[in-house]
Amino acid sequence: xxxKSNHTPVLTDAAPVTKSRLGVHSSLLPYSHAGTTFTHxxxxxxxxxxxxxxxDVRSSGWLDAMKxxxxxxxxxxxDVGHGFASSDSETAGAYFSWxxxxxxxxxxxxxxxxxxxxxxxALFMDxxxxxxxxxxxxxxxxxxxxxRAAVKKVAEYFPTAxxxxxSRDKVYQFVGLTxxxxxxxxxxxxIGPVRQSVSDNHPNCIRSTDKQGKEVNLxxxxxxxxxxxxxxxNSLEECTKDIKGAKVENNxxxxxxxxxxxxxxxxxxxxxxxxxxxxxxxxxxxxxxRKVLEIRPVINWDKGKAVTFLLxxxxxxxxxxxxxxxxxxxxxxxxxxxxLREGNKGYGILVSSAPKESNAIYSLRDPSxxxxxxxxxxxxxxxxxxxxx
Ligand SMILES: [Mg+2]
Numbered sequence: 443x444x445x446k447s448n449h450t451p452v453l454t455d456a457a458p459v460t461k462s463r464l465g466v467h468s469s470l471l472p473y474s475h476a477g478t479t480f481t482h483x484x485x486x487x488x489x490x491x492x493x494x495x496x497x498d499v500r501s502s503g504w505l506d507a508m509k510x511x512x513x514x515x516x517x518x519x520x521d522v523g524h525g526f527a528s529s530d531s532e533t534a535g536a537y538f539s540w541x542x543x544x545x546x547x548x549x550x551x552x553x554x555x556x557x558x559x560x561x562x563x564a565l566f567m568d569x570x571x572x573x574x575x576x577x578x579x580x581x582x583x584x585x586x587x588x589x590r591a592a593v594k595k596v597a598e599y600f601p602t603a604x605x606x607x608x609s610r611d612k613v614y615q616f617v618g619l620t621x622x623x624x625x626x627x628x629x630x631x632x633i634g635p636v637r638q639s640v641s642d643n644h645p646n647c648i649r650s651t652d653k654q655g656k657e658v659n660l661x662x663x664x665x666x667x668x669x670x671x672x673x674x675x676n677s678l679e680e681c682t683k684d685i686k687g688a689k690v691e692n693n694x695x696x697x698x699x700x701x702x703x704x705x706x707x708x709x710x711x712x713x714x715x716x717x718x719x720x721x722x723x724x725x726x727x728x729x730x731x732r733k734v735l736e737i738r739p740v741i742n743w744d745k746g747k748a749v750t751f752l753l754x755x756x757x758x759x760x761x762x763x764x765x766x767x768x769x770x771x772x773x774x775x776x777x778x779x780x781x782l783r784e785g786n787k788g789y790g791i792l793v794s795s796a797p798k799e800s801n802a803i804y805s806l807r808d809p810s811x812x813x814x815x816x817x818x819x820x821x822x823x824x825x826x827x828x829x830x831x
Contacts, residue, residue: 505710508701511730540797540805547791547804547815554789554804555822561765563819564758564788565596566749566778568770569606569613572793572812576732580691580700585616589809592816597621599823603752605629605745607736607774609694620654623755627695628738628774629748632661634755644751659755664695667725667739671695674723674737681715688712696738698731731773745770746777769793769812776801791815 547554567573573593574585585593596602603623606613610626610633617624625632633652634640636659641647650660675690675697682688687703701712716735720726729736749768753759758766766788768778779790779801790802793812806812 505713507730508709508713508733508735512733536797537795544792544800544802544805546811547789547806548811548818550804551815551818551822558765558822561763562758562761563600563823564753564756564764564766565600565602565819566752566766566768567593567602567604567812568745568772568775568793569604569608569616571732571771571809572769573604573809574616575809578703580689580698580702583616589813590617590619592813592820593617594619594621595820596816599820601756601758603634605748605752605770605778607693607696607698607731607772609692612693614653623752625745625748625752627664627693629745629751630662630664630695630739630741630743632748632751633658634661634752635659637755637757640751640755643754661751662695663743664739664741667695667741670723670726671697671737671739674719674726677719678716678737681719682712685712685715696736699735699737700733701735702733729773744777745774746779746781749778749781765789767791769806769815779803 569585570576570580570583573589574583577583593602597619598621601623602621603625604613604617605625605628607628608616608626610624610631613626614624623632623634633650636649636657641649641659644661644663646663646665647659647661650658652658671694675692678697678699679690682690682699685704685708687701687705688708689700689703691698691700699712699716701709704712713735716728716737720728720737725740726737727740729738749766750759753764753766758764764787766782767790768775768782768788769791770778771793775790775792779792782788782790783801783803789804790800791804791806792798792800792802793806793808794800795807806815
């Protein structure tokens with residue numbers, strides 16, 4: 443984007459797929475490995491005139507954009523006897539067709555592990571909607587003890603990182619496991635293991651210590667935006683304070699405005715306020731999530747680049763014997779899925795109970811299936827190790 447432009451970029455969640463867009467997946471065979479496409483340039487350049495989705499959103503209005511990003515929950519429920527039952531058989535049919543394109547990572551587990559044989563798995567996961575259920579109050583998105591135990595166990599066998607849109611501190615408070623690596627603010631605030639070659643390549647990467655006093659690399663590519671983000675945070679808190687249910691969340695290098703608990707007749711008011719505040723900040727952009735508006739810096743950095751950064755930090759990037767797996771449910775996770783798919787590097791797994799277009803290879807329906815997948819990974823690894831004894 444032209445930083446002098448008055449446009450505030452707006453991106454929406456991917457539209458749900460229709461039957462006509464469904465097809466059989468063609469990428470299920472093991473990959474051939476290729477080099478990464480990591481880019482070191484930081485500022486995102488978008489031609490001034492080419493607004494695309496931005497114009498679509500504005501022409502259809504804030505309300506339409508917010509509604510299309512926040513579809514009602516699908517009424518698909520699991521039925522022990524028949525696999526799935528649905529109040530809407532057409533919806534269930536669309537879901538099964540979609541599974542042909544994005545097969546269940548549980549049903550395809552043996553296939554995934556056949557490819558993983560002899561490889562070192564590195565695991566990356568989103569938090570909200572992936573390890574914890576989506577809840578009305580974002581401050582109460584707690585993960586279950588069973589899920590925490592599953593994550594702790596999986597981290598004993600594989601390098602494991604959580605990459606969330608939340609602030610790094612907040613997601614650490616929720617997870618509470620010191621065995622993991624954490625990236626907050628959509629990957630704009632990363633703590634990773636110390637590796638000199640990585641800090642040499644990234645000017646904003648500094649040596650620091652974590653909460654346990656362990657030496658780490660701290661990477662904050664949007665550090666210069668912090669005063670601006672705090673200004674916007676204050677303005678948004680002020681202008682939405684009288685809208686019942688609206689919640690502004692400080693995610694350090696980005697801000698979320700939740701409208702999950704706002705009466706739908708006031709959604710356009712929330713959108714208008716956010717739009718008005720952002721008019722004065724062309725270096726910030728707006729994205730739509732599920733009942734949340736997210737404001738973040740216009741920099742060439744996302745969860746996909748965070749995965750590459752962490753792989754570099756772990757000494758696992760560009761290695762033929764490494765298989766990264768990324769599990770997430772957000773639009774922002776698509777950047778990570780894309781990096782793995784385009785680089786033929788590993789597997790993206792989308793968490794969704796409704797059909798939608800994705801760069802992921804596989805799917806899981808909800809956090810409970812994520813937990814089953816993590817447990818299966820642990821069983822597979824421990825039985826592999828036993829067979830070596
Ligand atoms: Mg999520």
